[in-house]
Amino acid sequence: MQEAAERAAEKLGAPEERKWPLKPEFTPEMLAEMERLLPEKLKNRVVATSLAGCIHCGMCSDTCHYSVSIPEDKTLVPAYKADRFRKWYKSRFDWMGRIFPSFVGAQPLTKELAEDMFDKLFGGCTMCRRCTYNCPMGVDYGMMVRAARSMMQKVGRCPQNLQDTVDTHYNHGNNMAVPQDEFVETIEWIEEELQDEEGCEDFTIPIDKQGATYFLTLNPREPKYYPLTIQATAKILNAAGVDFTISSRYWDLTNYALFNGNDEDARLFSLWQVEDVKRLQCEYLLSGECGHGYRALRWELPNWVGGAPFKITSVMELMAKLIQDGKLNIDKSVHADKRVTYHDSCNIARSGGILEEPRIVIRAAADDFVEMEHNREKSYCCGGGGGALAMSEFSKRRIAAGRIKAEEIRATGANIVLQSCHNCTDQLKEIIEHHGIDAKVMNLAELVAEALVV
Amino acid sequence: MENKVSYALYILQEPVQYLALSFMALMYAIKISQLLKKPFPPERAELKGDRVSGALHSLTNVLRPWDMESTSKHLYFYTEFMIFHVAVALTIGSTFLIPLAPQVMTPTVTAVFMLFMAAAFLIGLRRIYRRLTVPEIRIISTPDDYFAITLMTVFFGVGVVTMWLWIQGRPETGWMWLFFLMTTFFLIYVPFSKISHYVLYPFGRVNFGMIFGGRGILNRQNRNVTWDPK
Structure with missing residues (x-):
């Protein structure tokens, strides 16, 4: 009892509570502060190279789950989205952009450009890095978008729930x-x-x-x-x-x-x-x-x-x-009537390097495992990454962006969609329901635990 | 083949080119030193792969179109890209070979150069058309993008005619003047244009390879390895 009382009394988190002041739109003061913050962000070589390195080849245009799932909106092409940030960068740091801004698409940071940046880089990108893997120049969209978000958040412009x-x-x-x-x-x-x-x-x-x-x-x-x-x-x-x-x-x-x-x-x-x-x-x-x-x-x-x-x-x-060491006794027959597929969470696979381990686990617990067309580091983001689940203002776009993933799940014929991420869980459940797919979403531990012989 | 030209053309083909080349080198040196001054983000996590082999893997991925979905799905586009860039190398090479080692530019060698230049000229035209007509490409295109591809396409076209006249034993023609004037312009202009992307290419590829190679995603050797847990 005493231990429980002590626990209840302990203040976890920061000593003093805070609520980050958010603004409904960019003001001139916020833009001025962002101008001050930009050079600091460019000290990171990956961010600097990624801003300077895009050649507008368009190879990223069909690699993003937003642009593939919502093809009618061309402003969701990764290079276009990143250019909201790049235009501003060029107006200050690109040699040609400082002399002939319109020639290279440079643009000073205005309220309109900043709002567009907010819309595209918070609400139109999950930082899943699928475009990064497909960029011939090695542009790291994930790191670049995070740098842009960082400056916007710092001055008070960030989706409320996030x-x-x-x-x-x-x-x-x-x-x-x-x-x-x-x-x-x-x-x-x-x-x-x-x-x-x-x-x-x-x-x-x-x-x-x-x-x-x-x-x-x-x-x-x-x-x-x-x-x-x-x-x-x-x-x-x-x-x-x-x-x-x-x-x-x-x-x-x-x-x-x-x-x-x-x-x-x-x-x-x-x-x-x-x-x-x-x-x-x-x-x-x-x-x-x-x-x-x-x-x-x-x-x-x-x-x-x-x-x-x-x-x-x-x-x-x-x-x-x-499983490899034989420390788990698993009865696969428990899942005999199920067909399973696995969704690679972007942060686990592409940015995390866990590619084969989930498959070792699944094959040990289920016989009927079907891969999606794009899997491992080539997997499409389900649309729930990058904090998207916590951005209610962009929910409609988030659900729409899950179309390609839903189609790939449907094509497997699986009735169990496995994954290892809670944001993916919620997004997959939503898109499965939205697209009328008859499948249940589970994580790996649940699959294994059900089949464990103890 | 001999490069018997007037003193004026000699000035353009050599001293002027050297000056322009020096200017370009200086601009690139500034660009590269600016980038090198910026630190690479630290990686203090225990690695799952190898950053150096990841960087090498990433740097050479241009030779493995099957590696990236964006190239494996668009092999025709990739082939065009390769021909175009080989043509760039050959065309620039010819501006050195003609004044400095004209004996290398035999009719056979020159014909090979011409072949690539002609192919690149056609590819350039197609790329301009693509940029103008494909909505997702048009929306990201700037005047610099159009200017760069147009300039290259015209350069290849001029190159084809110049090489043809060279084979005929005519080293000094209006086309040769135009070819070298364009080369001079290129050397001065390129550091300020998107055409200089090849300077950034190694940086971008190495960055990518270091990050994702270190995390064990690139160049995977063993598909069954799990990281360390007892």
Whole structure:
């Protein structure tokens, strides 16, 4: 009881609460501030090269899920969208653009251009980097768009819900403001549910276990809306004898500052995570099934905080390894009547390097696995990435942009769509319903847990 | 073949070209040094792949059209691209060979050059047409884009005629003057135009290869490897 009371009293997140001041439109002062911020962004060589490097060859035009799914709107072609930013850059830093701006399409930053940038780079790009992979010049649209978002957010122009998500994380230590005592109670309840399963009576979900090998992190949507995902993951880890724990403090693996571009917040959220792993002296920071969360932990966290004194991996990789090592006994016949397909989350595959592990897991648990036409690093974004789910002002376009993914799912004939990302889960559910496809969306742990023999 | 030309044409073919070339080199040096001064984003994460082999893989992807969907789906476009750029190299090469090593420009060699220039001329015309008529290309096109492709196309056209006259043993013609005047203009103009993209190309490709090679996505050797977990 005393322990629970202490937990309830602990203030997680930043000491003082804040609400980032957002503006409904760009003002001259905001534009002036953006002008001041631009040179700083150009200190990054990848951003600078990406701004200067586009030759308008148009090879990206049929690589983006927006431009492919909504072909009637030519302003969704990646080069066009990026040019909203590039025009401004050229007016200040391109030699020809400073002398003959209209000749190279340079344009000073006006309110109209800034609003267009907001519309296209927040609401028309998920930073999925599919165009980057198809650009002959190696233009990194993801990094360039994030730089543009970063400046807009800094001056107060950011989709409201996206900023609210970051503010909530800042104020509460997780992006859904789940109180610490409520979280612990939820985990304890999930543990009881798990123990009610046949053969799982001894399974546990240790909280704050000092010295555990793996520090398991979660997406806040799991304790809030998808507790079965936690249950499934815990079941697998227990069945394989994995020594893991969940923190009662910084268990949220998400980092929406990756999407709004605020590096200070991204760094702060990462630092909390690092300190918490150090507090529990775990050997591995283990990312749950979450696309951007995995990327933020595995690839961006060490850069934001200057290195990590522990190893970082993911449930997807760990499950594959456990299967390869024969530590999981799986009965495929449980899924005998199902055809499954797998959607590669952009942040897990293209930006994260997890390409084969999910397939190792799926093939171990299901016989009838059909790949989509575009898979692995060539997979189309489902439309839910880049924080798009948190931008209600662009919802209509987001759903429309999922058409190509929906068509590829339909073509597989699958009745189970697997993925490892909560933003993808929500988007896939929406587009499947929108396009009248009869399929269920599941994550990998759920697939495996159902077929586990314990 | 001999390059017997007037003193005036000699001035254009050599000293003027050297001056223009030096100017171009200076502009490129400034551009490159500006980019090199900018730090590459740090990568402190434990790597899953190799950044150097990723960069090499990325740099050479121009030779592997099957690597990128944008080229594998548009092989005709890719073939045009290759011919066009080989023609660029040959045409620029000819502006060095004619004054400095005219004996290399035998009728056979010159005919090969002409063949590529003629093909590139036709490709250039098609690219102008594409830029004018394909809506998603037109919407991203600037005057610089039209000017660059038109200039190159005219350059190839002039090159074909010039080479034809060269084969006839006529090293000094109005076409040769035009060819070298255009070359001079190119050398001075290109650093300010999109045509200078080849200077940025290695930077873009290396950036891409370093990031995604390090993350184990490019140049994958083992399709079954999982990263480290016990």
